[in-house]
Amino acid sequence: MLTVNFAFSGTELIGVAAGETADPGRNIPRAIRTTLVRLTVFFIGSIVVMAAFIPWRDAGVDNSPFVTVLDMIGVPHAGDIMNIVIVTAILSAANSGLFASTRMLWSLANEGTVPEIVARTNMRGVPVVALALSMLGGLLALLSSVVAADTVYLVLVSISGLAVVIVWMAIAACQFVFRRRWIDAGHSPAELGYRTPGYPWVPLAAFIGSAASCILIVFDPGQRSALYWTVPFVALCYAGHALALRRGWVKA
Numbered sequence: 001m002l003t004v005n006f007a008f009s010g011t012e013l014i015g016v017a018a019g020e021t022a023d024p025g026r027n028i029p030r031a032i033r034t035t036l037v038r039l040t041v042f043f044i045g046s047i048v049v050m051a052a053f054i055p056w057r058d059a060g061v062d063n064s065p066f067v068t069v070l071d072m073i074g075v076p077h078a079g080d081i082m083n084i085v086i087v088t089a090i091l092s093a094a095n096s097g098l099f100a101s102t103r104m105l106w107s108l109a110n111e112g113t114v115p116e117i118v119a120r121t122n123m124r125g126v127p128v129v130a131l132a133l134s135m136l137g138g139l140l141a142l143l144s145s146v147v148a149a150d151t152v153y154l155v156l157v158s159i160s161g162l163a164v165v166i167v168w169m170a171i172a173a174c175q176f177v178f179r180r181r182w183i184d185a186g187h188s189p190a191e192l193g194y195r196t197p198g199y200p201w202v203p204l205a206a207f208i209g210s211a212a213s214c215i216l217i218v219f220d221p222g223q224r225s226a227l228y229w230t231v232p233f234v235a236l237c238y239a240g241h242a243l244a245l246r247r248g249w250v251k252a
Contacts, residue, residue, distance in 0.1 A: 001213050002223045005168075006161040008043075010093065011035055012171060013100050020103070025193040032194070098134055105130035112251030113241070158226035159233050162217070165210045166230075172207035176200065
């Protein structure tokens with residue numbers, strides 16, 4: 001389940017993109033709806049098609065099920081087509097990850113959580129320091145998949161997979177807190193530019209499902225390492241921040 005959650009990671013970037021769009025009140029709701037449609041069509045739709053074509057007794061992991069289906073319906077060069085699709089998807093994921101990392105690093109520096117030098121931008125307003133650090137981290141992670149695939153790279157994948165789930169839990173919790181404080185301030189939900197359908201059940205289901213994923217990995221020996229590495233990693237981050245506060249490198 002942790003691997004599945006990791007595959008769906010990136011949908012939360014819609015919230016990050018809110019700070020980049022000129023009209024978030026109009027564009028962000030549209031992005032949320034189109035993302036839901038795309039997930040339904042490309043993820044669930046493709047699973048329905050593959051399940052209709054491939055008998056479950058013949059399904060496996062040796063060959064791509066997409067290639068199998070394309071071969072069955074007579075599409076030439078099915079393997080080459082899927083390689084192009086996979087490379088395109090990887091580049092898209094890398095681009096979105098680089099954007100999110102750069103944007104969040106800049107935001108943290110702008111708020112004084114990390115050293116202010118990270119918030120520096122060039123003449124075009126691009127946070128070049130945050131971009132360079134994000135690119136360096138990505139390249140080092142890629143290098144680890146080659147020279148330390150069974151150690152460092154495995155740890156990075158475990159931490160990132162569990163971190164995605166924790167972020168989703170935080171988003172759901174923030175929505176509950178925001179809605180309560182919005183009403184306490186004298187506003188009504190009708191004033192919101194975008195209201196979550198099925199509130200409060202949708203964010204509640206998201207929080208419970210994500211929390212269950214974190215708990216259930218305790219019983220999975222193959223995924224348990226995510227907890228072993230994520231907990232000390234988070235503790236190390238807090239310790240580093242405390243040290244930076246004491247040295248005056250960041251603001252309180």
